[in-house]
Amino acid sequence: MKKKSLSIATIALSIVTAFSLTACSSNSDSNSKSTVAASEASPTSVASSPVSGKKYIIATDATYAPFEFKQGNEYVGIDIDLLAAIAKLEGFTYDLKPMDFKGIIPALTSNQIDASIAGMTITEERKKTLDFSEGYFESGTSAIVHKDNTSIQSTDDFKGKTFAVKKGTVGAKYAEEHKEEFGAKIEYFDDTPTSFQEVENKNADISFEDYPVIAYMLSVNKDAKLRIAVPKLAVEYYGFAVNKGKNQELLAAFNDGLKKLQQSGEYEKITAKYLGETK
Numbered sequence: 001m002k003k004k005s006l007s008i009a010t011i012a013l014s015i016v017t018a019f020s021l022t023a024c025s026s027n028s029d030s031n032s033k034s035t036v037a038a039s040e041a042s043p044t045s046v047a048s049s050p051v052s053g054k055k056y057i058i059a060t061d062a063t064y065a066p067f068e069f070k071q072g073n074e075y076v077g078i079d080i081d082l083l084a085a086i087a088k089l090e091g092f093t094y095d096l097k098p099m100d101f102k103g104i105i106p107a108l109t110s111n112q113i114d115a116s117i118a119g120m121t122i123t124e125e126r127k128k129t130l131d132f133s134e135g136y137f138e139s140g141t142s143a144i145v146h147k148d149n150t151s152i153q154s155t156d157d158f159k160g161k162t163f164a165v166k167k168g169t170v171g172a173k174y175a176e177e178h179k180e181e182f183g184a185k186i187e188y189f190d191d192t193p194t195s196f197q198e199v200e201n202k203n204a205d206i207s208f209e210d211y212p213v214i215a216y217m218l219s220v221n222k223d224a225k226l227r228i229a230v231p232k233l234a235v236e237y238y239g240f241a242v243n244k245g246k247n248q249e250l251l252a253a254f255n256d257g258l259k260k261l262q263q264s265g266e267y268e269k270i271t272a273k274y275l276g277e278t279k
Helices: 006-015 041-047 076-090 099-111 168-177 192-199 213-218 248-264 268-274
Strands: 055-060 068-071 074-076 093-098 130-131 135-148 161-168 185-189 206-210 226-230 233-240 239-242
Touching: 055 076, 055 099, 074 076, 076 093, 076 248, 076 268, 099 130, 099 239, 130 248, 135 168, 135 192, 135 213, 161 168, 161 192, 168 185, 168 206, 185 192, 185 248, 192 206, 192 226, 206 213, 213 226, 213 268, 239 248, 248 268
Parallel strands: 055 093, 161 185, 161 206
Antiparallel strands: 068 074, 130 239, 135 206, 135 226, 135 233
């Protein structure tokens, strides 16, 4: 493993404390928290919700700023705030379970957890084993290069390059699907900061990450030796996920609560809190 430069260490510290080595490695943090009780939700929404008074175990990747990360002793982020607001509207409670992103889908399909909200992109492959909510956030995979690299401006410049990717991500899938087309080499890592480190050290040419995540990282660390070469390789959506055919009432409640937040303007307030603009 290459020694980390000061800039990537600064990224990891300044973003989350938790956006540390293993962007999916919060499984060692066994802390969980319960959100609002059903009695705190509005009487109308509670009365009409089939999940009112129920409690669920909901996983998150907690090292994925600005969607979920640890700030002091609290978990914060777009996903965390959306979930709390929806739970209050629909009258259910939950234990938040931070864990490795790569372990979330196996935990869902084995019914160890009830649902997840973890910046998970809705894909056809994942829909074979999971049921998703309506897309709650529009994202897209970005190509990230060293800030001194001016030769990569579009996908036409990906030929013969080395990709550094985080295992199990949509970015990794993109690299794999286009490896032959670009004649590229792929290097795999367990976390996003290490893949970025490879690019900073010029051991790899390109890394991939979801646009809002990398944009947030660069906004909080002006010294990062990285730039976004291609903002969105494709438009993608994040979804709240449950095991296929399971917890359908919870899924419906999430969709219902999300719609209410969007109609009331609360959704835009939550996203603006972390991104500085509405989505």
